[in-house]
Amino acid sequence: MGEQGHNLPTRELLQCFFSRIHQNRSIKSLTISLIQIVDEFDGDLIEGLSGHPSLDSLDVNHGKLGSKGCEALGKVLKHPQSKLKHLRLPYCKLDDEGLGLLCDGLVGNNTIKRLCLNGNYQITSVGWRALSNVIRHCKLIQLSLQHTTATCFNDEAVYILGSALRGSTVRDLNLSFNNSIGSIGWQTLFHQLSHTSTAKLDCRMNKLDDTGLEALASVGTLKSLDLFYNRVITPSGWRSFFSSVQRRGMKLVKLDISDNNIGNEGADALGSLLGSMSSLKTLEMTGTSGDVPNGITPHGWVSLFTTLLQLQDSSLNLADLNLGNSSIDDQGIQLLVPLVSRMNSMKCLNLSFNRLVTPSGWRALSAFLQSPSFALQELHLFECKLNDDNIIRFAELLANNKTLKGLSIDGCIDEDDIPSITERGWEALSNLVCNETSIMNTYNSNHILHDVYDDFPDGLTGNLESYLELNKNKDKVEVARQKILQTHFSGSGNGDTSKIQDILDMELEMIPSAMAWIGRPIHANWKGKSISGLSAMFNLMRRLPDLCDSSPQTQTKQSTGKRKRGILQV
16 A cells, blocks of 8 residues: 555545445455555545444554544544454554544444554553543453553553553453563552453563562462563562462463473472362473573472372363473473373373483383373474384374374484484384275274374375375265275275275175275365275276176076175176
8 A cells, every 4th residue: 555655546546445345244354554544545544444334353553553544543433333343553653642542432432342552662651541541441351562662661551551450341461572561560560450350461571570470479360371481580489479379279271481480499389389270271381491590400390290299189180281391301201291191181292392301211101192091182292302112102002092183203313413213213103194004904094193293204205294184184984095095096006906806805795885985976175185986996897797787687697696715606
């Protein structure tokens, strides 16, 4: 639409364009990116959306929304027939005047539920006061104020918004990447949030300190908490926080404490907390390695896992656990396996970049793979010290598995930085998803695993990748049929004719069913290679012409015929 007013369409074209949008009742979402919504084009561009019969999501991003544009958008929001529920205005160079005009429209709106104002650096306390009026009077459930600057989002702004949040309907608050908020600001905000029903809070990449974190423990309604990369917090602060959360009985469902200085001191308190959290389903702890100052050491992980194993009444049952790059060693992995084997809800386990675990240590995973409660769908082992023997053992245990869809083994190297998975390992994986030794073995292969993340060796890329792509299809009966056709009847390998005898050896009354199975139509929207069985069926019919002859004489011969050495005798 032009940059800084250049190459813009005429007013007539704009009016026609938005008139067509207004008439189209199927449009529910509209995104306008990198556009200067300024000067005389504002009204045409925005007011054309007023009272749209179906539009419920509007995203204007990474451009400029001038005062006239904000005023026009305010009119759209005020329209009594407005259906808008989601309004995103990130990086639109909003200032106090524009936000004030926009808020005038928002105050009278009863439909907006989600508002995003990320990255608007020119707003001061004047604009935040206008927004606070919206928070008090609208029915917002989600507010995102990510990535602002010290000049516009400081302790004063936090106090203004925190006061407005008390008694509001906001349940989801994103304040990530706001490292200009100081300790007093965070303490004040969290004390205010303790009087709300906030359920989801995102505080990634901030400068929370120990006192701010302690105040956060008072927000007892939280279900989802993201504290990724708040490295001002000390191990002592984490210990105090975990103890407070346990004491207050916070019912968290999701917790992200990745890339923080938790230390062994914090890990000890975390173990006790986790043992009491039956509600927790997702735990993200990547990047808490002992390689960095105040990281959790291998001994710290052993202590944490030991604490959880000793808590007989622990009801921790995670669905998603991320312990990547966490300095876990062989002893730690041997303690972790019985712990996760208890969890029948576990769907995703990430142990990538744990390079202290040796191939001998990774053998412990075998117990998890054959656990009766195993329900894992994703297992991530990027850049770990796995070798062929590990992969072969995993393949053996996954032969009859019905849940694991993704296995990440990219970048596995030995002590000399040489790839540690060779053709032996890849052969085992290829054999897992398609055992070509017989039709029955192919039928009984693993048809679930469809993502193995790595660069396969050239000799195996074709077959293994093809089989994995086939496994992405939901119809597993057809997946098995395709593998059999492609492996045993496609003219490659054993070829068409050599397998026809297997069908001729069947009982006579079974052959029509086998023919119908071979000639079944190919599925629409099929993923991966798909071939027709008509060629195989034609070759079979050539060997059994009487099967398709409906004359009385042939029927009599078929009914009195005898099978000798698997060949029909008439």
